[in-house]
Amino acid sequence: MNDVAETGTPVRAIIADDHPLVLLAIENLIGGYPNMQVVGRAADATELFMEVERNPCDLVLMDLYMPGGFDGNGLEVVRQFKLRYPGVRLVVLTMETEANALQKVISLGVDGLVSKRDRIDLIHVAVVTALARECYVGPAVRALIADATVTQRLDFVRTMLSRRELEVFTQYASGLGVTEIAARLGRSVKTISAQKCTAMRKLALQSDAELFRFAVEHGVVAEERAQSR
DSSP: OOHHHHTTOOEEEEEEOSSHHHHHHHHHHHHTSTTEEEEEEESSHHHHHHHHHHSOOSEEEEESSOSSTTTTOHHHHHHHHHHHOTTSEEEEEEOOOOHHHHHHHHHTTOSEEEETTSOTTHHHHHHHHHHTTOOEEOHHHHHHHHHHHHHHHHHHHHHHSOHHHHHHHHHHHTTOOHHHHHHHHTOOHHHHHHHHHHHHHHTTOOSHHHHHHHHHHTTSSOHHHHHTO
């Protein structure tokens, strides 16, 4: 916990969201936390900065996308906030599902990022973590970023291999032998073997063990399928 909390002085929080019901829900939630008080509320980005100027605070919880002075650009709001108030802990709440945007929010140095799809009690976890000067990323956000990373890796494989090479690579990594794949695809064993070897060479894989591990790490097959080998 930060110095304010350690001395017993209430943690001063400002909350910002352009949806009145969400704002009320967050205020009620914060009001129920021990040793915390809401000292300001804002319904847009401009109002948020005005509130922070009027009411010194220790923590801000804000929606990522709000109307106001930055034309709804949530990333710019976060960037400007961190520049102007580096000592204020900033926890961002969002419905954003684009992994790239979420990664950018984290890279701007926020102290917490929680999806509004997460359990509401995780806001308290984010607040406590932020006040302890650590960054909290909620489970829904972590999952979105992890899934996107796998997708990006799979896209890489697709750009490296031809359609037929990828087909053979996938089936081999799934547990089928070269002869089985040849029978399924109506190609010769020699052709299937050559396409497997070409795929491995393009991906710089030296052994079947490397092939299976690569296939799992890049989302070509699920781990349990590769382990069935």
